[in-house]
Amino acid sequence: MKLKNWALLLALGLLLTVLVACSGGDSEDTESSDTGDADTAEDTTEEVAEETEGETEGENVLNVINGDTIPSMDPSMATDEYGFQFIGATMEGLYRLDENAEPVEGIATNHEVSEDGMTWTFTLREDATWSNGDPVTAHDFVYAWQRAVSPDTGSEYGPYMMGGVIKNATEVNTGDVPVEELGVTAEDDFTLVVELANPTPYFESLTSFGTFMPLNQAFVEEQGDNFATSTDTLLFNGPFTLENWTSTASEWDLVKNESYWDAETVQVEKINHVVVKDPSTSVRLYEEGSVDRAGISSDLVDQYSTHEDYVVTPETSVFYLKINQTRNEALANANIRNAIARAFNKDDLVNEILNNGSIVANGLIPADFAPVPESGEDFRAASGDLMTYDTEAALEYWEKGLDELGVDSIDMELLGGDTETSKVMNEYLANQLSTNLPGLNVTLKSVPFEQRLDLDTSMDYDLQVAGWGPDYLDPYTFLSLWITDGGNNMMGYSNSEYDALLEEATTTLATDNVARYENFFEAEKILFEDAAIAPIYQSAMAQLVSPKIEGVFVNPFGATYEYKWASVNSAE
Amino acid sequence: MARYIAKRVMYMLITLFIIATLSFFLMKMLPGSPLNAEEKLTEEQQAIVLEKYGLNDPIPIQYVNYLAGLVQGDLGISFAFSNTPVTDILMDRMGPSAQLGAQALVVGTVIGVLLGLIAAISHNGFLDYTSTIIAVLGTSIPNFVFAGLLQYLFAAEWELFPVALWGSFEHSILPTIALMIFPMATAARFVRTEMVEVLGSNFITTARAKGVSEPGIVFKHGLRNAMIPLVTVIGPMAVSLMTGSMVIEQIFAIPGIGEQFVNSVMVNDYPTIMGTTLLFAALFIGIILVTDLLYGLIDPRIRISGGGK
Amino acid sequence: MDTNNNNKIPKELLVPMKKTEDTSEKISGESRTFLQNARRTFLKNKLALTSVIVLVFILIMSAVGPWMTDYELDDQDLSRAKMPARVPVLENISWLGFTGYLSDEFEGSDVEDATNKAIARYDNEADFVDIEVISEGDGSRNSAEVKATYDIYEAKGMKDEYFWLGTDTLGRDQWTRLWLGTRVSMLIAFVAAFISLAIGVAYGGIAGYYGGKVDDIMMRILEVLVGIPNLVVILLMMLVLEPGITSIIVALTITGWTGMARIVRGEVMKLKSQEYVLAARTLGQSNWKVITKHLLPNISGIIIINTMFNIPDAIFFEAFLSFIGLGMAPPQASLGTLINTGFDNIMLYPYMLVFPAILISLIMIAFNLIGDGLRDAFDPKMHK
DSSP: OHHHHHHHHHHHHHHHHHHHHHHHHTSTTHHHHHHHHHHHHHHHHHHHHHHHHHHHHTSSEEEEEESSOOOOOOTTTOOSHHHHHHHHHHOOOSEEEOTTSOEEESSEEEEEEOTTSOEEEEEEOSSOBOTTSOBOOHHHHHHHHHHHHOTTTTOSHHHHHHTTTBTTHHHHHHTSSOGGGSSEEEEETTEEEEEBSSOOTTHHHHTTSGGGOOOOHHHHHHHGGGTTSBGGGOOOOSSEEEESOBTTOSEEEEEEOTTSTTTTTOOOOEEEEEEOOOHHHHHHHHHHTSOSEEEOOHHHHHHHTTSTTEEEEEEEEEEEEEEOTTTOGGGGSHHHHHHHHHSSOHHHIIIIIIOSSOEEOSSSSOTTSOBOTTTOOBHHHHHOOOSOOOHHHHHHHHHHHHHHHTOSOEEEEEEEOOSHHHHHHHHHHHHHHHHHSTTEEEEEEEOOHHHHHHHHHTTOOSEEEEEEOOSSSSTHHHHGGGSTTOTTTOSOOOOHHHHHHHHHHHTTTTTOHHHHHHHHHHHHHHHHHTTOEEEEEEEEEEEEEOTTEESOEEOSSSSSEEOTTOEEOTTO | OHHHHHHHHHHHHHHHHHHHHHHHHHHHHSOOOSOOTTOOOOHHHHHHHHHHTTOSSOHHHHHHHHHHHHHTTOOOBOSSSTTOBHHHHHHHHHHHHHHHHHHHHHHHHHHHHHHHHHHHHTTTSHHHHHHHHHHHHHHHSOHHHHHHHHIIIIIIISOOSOSSOSSSHHHHHHHHHHHHHHHHHHHHHHHHHHHHHHHTSHHHHHHHHTTOOHHIIIIIIIIHHHHGGGGGGHHHHHHHHHHHHHHHHHHTTOOSHHHHHHHHHHTTOHHHHHHHHHHHHHHHHHHHHHHHHHHHHHOHHHHHHHHOO | OHHHHHHOOOGGGOOOOOOOOOOTTOOOSOOOOHHHHHHHHHHHOHHHHHHHHHHHHHHHHHHHGGGGSSOOTTOOOGGGTTOOOBOTTGGGSGGGTOBOEEEEEEEESSHHHHHHHHHHHTTTOGGGEEEEEEEOOOSSTTOEEEEEEEEHHHHTTOTTOOOTTOBOTTOOBHHHHHHHHHHHHHHHHHHHHHHHHHHHHHHHHHHHHHOHHHHHHHHHHHHHHHHSOHHHHHHHHHHHSOSSHHHHHHHHHHHHHHHHHHHHHHHHHHHHTSHHHHHHHHTTOOHHHIIIIIIHHHHHHHHHHHHHHHHHHHHHHHHHHHHTTOSOOTTOOOHHHHHHHHHHTTTTOTHHHHHHHHHHHHHHHHHHHHHHHHHHHTOGGGOO
């Protein structure tokens, strides 16, 4: 009797499974079309299992988290942090930045600069090869750079990084001049001559940037539209190769590139990457031992700031309120802008909300970024605090501004990001502004990054929490943002004096570094006299980093992490 | 029957067409284009990029092109992943979601039916109350709250299962449990109600009178009849699996379709949003159609009235 | 012998039977209307009754709760951020979690190391941190463990303050925000459910009552609409609309009425062919009268039941939208946004998640149980 009971139950279970399978089975052929995927899923399962074993043996393998998928591995097309990270790790440009952000030899062994600073001649090494065996030559650079500015490519960073730097880059990009006229030529296979549009003192460090990587013309043209969409359609010449990657992959590996010219320096065999977006999940993975590095978002700092592996890395990104003068007429009033820029407590924000080593910003150029020529003093220290938290001054400006406008209350919108920390920060800023400035009503709008950029482009905001990270080692990368009608201005700021100072710095004063910096100081001062923006903070990165990771450092621009000189400490 | 199916399929296509149209025009109302990022393009370049995505044409033409592409199974090219067709993205992401959904549905229903059965047999007894409470909790507690609880307790505190990520079977256990709670509870409630009703009906009394053994009554007569209407709740279950996939894949960092959808929303990747929307809609409509047809096949009464001589 | 005895029944005992009415068919109970029966059945359902009480309590609290403290929705003060829950009297019962202490376990190579970490973690206020050694350790990495308890209220000089449910990351009182959030969630749910009800009843009623061509066309439209998964439409709508209460209500109602319309139409179809309706029409009552006097009262049960299940659905979808970041705009609170924030702090400040999570679960359970209870109450088979 009992047995029969169970048999019936079992039969029932089977029946049910069949029933459910039937009903689910026809659901648009997901199951059937999926069998292929299911198999691959199993494969990866095994792979993961093997990897975990490898991990415990701990032989020069690192496991790290990436915040998102890699949108593009095409050096001409990449625009974001992750693209440049993996382009930097798998490709080698003329130079590479070392620990102190100084350029060290890459494909170029050395270079000569003409006296007027306009012609740079690079000598390339002859032993560098692509992962398919082809040698890396000067022609690869010529092809890649032409491709980056060619209007047919539709690159965003090409014209941005090269325009005004390399001769004819802007003209080529607008189609006024054929692409062959770009100021870059291959004298022979291993000599690259670059003519500049203006003397650019930081050009050497610029060549380490992703957009300036060489490309193997034959390979790129063979792949056509498929180029750089998966591991199979990429060629590498850097310290690592990218394996198991497709453009939607959520897991991939950096594997040591044995054909890299400096392969013996590279010690790490493999760096496994996995996409995890949620900060608390990544921290738990770290504690579980599945990954060797995890970012700590501000709300988790309390918990992990006493963790043995807690590390704070300063960054050179600056965050500020963009004040749009075109949409809300109150913001065209300098007194109102001055009031807003002084009306929020940055100390509390940095210490209590961000809490991750970020520091208060009272100017535009970040600290520890650009040393002033000759004196060697840091730009920020030399320039001083230009915009500080001061409720009394803010109130004074505010009342003056309201008088001038003849109103007693103003409504405005604050646009900000939608990550957990930025949401908290936005709420705080809105609250601070409306508390400290009577009569100000702030409505909040927290949107995802991409949407914020869209709203920025269409100048559809009043105040915006925005940030900027440098694209090369020069204050100009920040100051050029606010040139009248500049591509990133997008808030209607215009000051002819400011424009003139910067124009001068890039043209007549280009070879006189001391005078350039004088202009930069002057320009930054004007920016804050006008209260064009309201600086908030300079960011830092809090992380848990396993003590077994050694020699990984963070670049001030371009690829975030540099793994070439990294090693795995097996003592742990 | 064939006419009925044809009619249903036609409705299905109309519905899909409406959804495609609706999502197309809603997306056109939103700001944003593939020209995201820092906007460093000159006018000419923007034109080139827009051309590539066919965004230079007037909207009606874009709409026609879009529909024409749809018919050929072409959902367009993603804004966020350069040069990647939306279909490829969806195919890539299908695996984990399908596995998770299937596991949750099967395990959830089986356990749910058993719970319902136990409850019905011990009508108003202790077991009945226990399983009723489980069922009420299961249908009431939001699945993301439940998922967070599971992750916190089983993975973070007690370290029994991996915290997140996708890969081995173990990785799928916690998300499956979180996802199956609703199907389980729904099935349990449904089977219990049906069973109580069936067990009180005349033909069961007749069967008892004829001396059919108790298990025979429960399984052969009772459950068979109670199971049939279960097909009707597959619709709500499908919905719960879809919403569940979005939050649960997010919480457990699983590279599935739900997670992809939420991300596409975050980065304004309209072609992918539209593609996923259509996929969800097609799945949903397909499931409803199949359950309706199945219902007709399983329930003898409907069969008789439908195709009787 | 025996037989003889039986026959000797004294005659006086044989009295003729008085003729009375046959009472076996008499209705002994008082007669009750359907609604009386329904009420009786409902009141006997203890779970449903408890749910009603719980729900009424929650509704009252969402009205008066925010006034019970001196804090406002957006009263920020970073100096009192992340304070744990503390309730007078209950603070003395340690396991309840209303003590106002923060407590955690810390590991280090030895007790001193672990203690230092604990103190560093708790604002370096060594005087207010109680250390309890769990394991001494042997000098190796993370071998020692201590349990530290930090009296944050005392340390911040707020011994007289009570944040009943603690404060959030911006120092806002959670009690205030929780009830204001409940208010918003309930508002969304009720308004959405009633708009769906109105549209659904009107649409289903018209289709069912007029029948024929009207019904045909309306039902074809409905069939297509029902096919659209509501989740997809809700998400698309939320993308287009500005976040806020109205948008969520619009998104929820845009598809929410279809279920009601279907049910109402079915019921109306069934009822309108009943004799009493026919009679009313034959006697010349206007359509309006027939609908309001005869049809509506008879389908009200099913409408109420359906609404009772729509409300928790709406609450769930609001929370779901807020959870994936498409819901309410800050600083507005709703149960969904509170849960969302709570999730980010689950490891360290679990109280930020626990209270809103419990509350939303309670509300959902209560509505479901009431719905179940009403369904039973309106089901004649369940009347006893």
